[in-house]
Amino acid sequence: MSNYHIKHLEEYYQVYRKSVREPENFWEEVAEEHFMWRKKWNNVLSWDFSKPEIKWFEGAQLNVTENCIDRHLVTRGDKTAIIFEPNDPKENSEHITYKQLHERVCKFANVLKNEGIKKGDRVCIYLPMIPELAISVLACARIGAIHSVVFAGFSSTALSTRINDSDCKIVITSDGSYRGAKTIDLKTIVDEALESCDGVKSVLVVKRINSDIQMKDGRDKWLQPLLDNASADYEAEIMNAEDPLFILYTSGSTGKPKGMVHTTAGYMVYTAYTFKNVFQYKEDDVYWCTADIGWITGHSYIVYGPLANGATTVMFEGVPSYPDFGRFWEIVEKHKVNQFYTAPTAIRALAKQGLELVEKYDLSSLKVLGSVGEPINEEAWHWYNDNIGKKNSPIVDTWWQTETGGIMITPIPFVTPTKHTYATLPFIGIQPTLMDENRNELKGNQVDGGLCIKFPWPSMARTIWGNHQRYKDTYFSTYENKYFTGDGALRDEVGYYRITGRVDDVIIVSGHNLGTAPIEDAINEHPAVAESAIVGFPHEVKGNALYGYVILKDTGESRNHNNLRKEINQIITEHIGPIAKLDKIQFTKGLPKTRSGKIMRRILRKIACKDTSNLGDTSTLLNPEVVQDIIENVL
């Protein structure tokens, strides 16, 4: 027996021990009993972190969509797979059964095939949170094409970088999207992006907002007529266990975004197994994750994990504040949501509103509350626990990453006693460790250091698209024979983990990872800017906000500073997207640098946080005098 569903703490420890002592036997049993394989594996795991090379279930053949859809048709054909809740509460929600999902995915797969898309081709999906987003993802998986979903809040420049990096042949988008009271012209953004993407031969367009858009002859096609003419059958492509399933970009501290590559079998097994346990999903439950499918949370815990378990998963198109800040709670009541998974930034924004917006709604269906994306601070944790969970829905503070594919450190609800601000215990099969400054493993408890994982798990990313060396350098070179997460953590007296935050130059703003370098590169494009440096500082709702230090060229000195600030944020919006805008911009004459020319961000961070009591040794700086000047002019 594989212990697919863990129900009490003793069992957790017992299964955990097994998963560490005999990882291959353990995962083999899980894979064997709970999934549909066209052919079984020859070897459960082979790995070498020095290369790094990781292979799970080698030799196995399968199609993820047969596991997420087809195998449910007999027993759950009329069960709702996806509940689509539109942006506007006056528009009807849509319930898509497993049978209907099968038909829609097969039709979409045929459309892709007719467009010449084959196994292994890359497909860029740039869509709002409408059913076609989940369906196109699954259609790619069905034909063996590699999807690359780009969050539809990214700018045209960010989109074209991602399309070109993975050489996508086709883009799936919509005429536009609704976001609260606003509409966004997605198709125009795609048109701009494609001016610099020669490899894209066709664009499929979903009609969502009925706007009047330009359709380029020979390239752009409305999706609906193609679907209407497509067959509702599509024999799933048989994939090898280690064939790529998707690419998803994440920010690095330097350089262009990293296209993390996730493969087929291991990703499916791990996301399904974590979903079942971390949310304690039961057959008739309704599960809702508020993330966007443009992020890993949406891939793993809106689409693949829930559907592999035959669950009912909610997709919400809108925002928490429209038509008012009661919208989330209205949806919980309306669909009788049992598991609710969101981000601390949303919780903090909602906690700032009056409680009457919560109390208006019946939240008694809720059983489990989740949090993901950044550390959840104590105040937000209590607000969530008291007012939403009414103190009887455990909060699962789930720590994981785009790179890890699935949840890594988390309580199991009703099993692990929770502790606010702690992600608590490693999930089954996960072997975390903390490293000190001398690169030694910290033994025992009550220690803090760099968070690493010592042993492979099935859903880990296998490489960075087109740049395996960067994969090795970023994750496997800081510490020998370990995956380095880029996060710091502490372990308390009982072995619970608390994530303390990034230790590199990635800043998490409203749960979104932002690298400092790409933002600085964008700012430096402004003709009046000579140099810039970005740091994070604490923000009540966003967790962190961005603070920019900008040196102007002589020509910029005479310009109005507020206008310059607007222009700088405009450039950032164009290059990356509005999520990367700076909250504060300080113009300065210089930046503190080491003798080798490296900006001392540590000092800039402290100044932005107004914590200048102990700046450490500044004597090694090339230009210590600029520090005082920056402190005096801090915003």
Ligand code: WTA
């Ligand atoms: C941070 C999101 C504290 C962390 C799934 C990680 C968290 C980065 C938590 C990955 C949490 C995520 N507590 N920090 N529960 N969850 N993080 O790739 O810094 O968008 O490295 O994946 O978010 O963000 P990503």
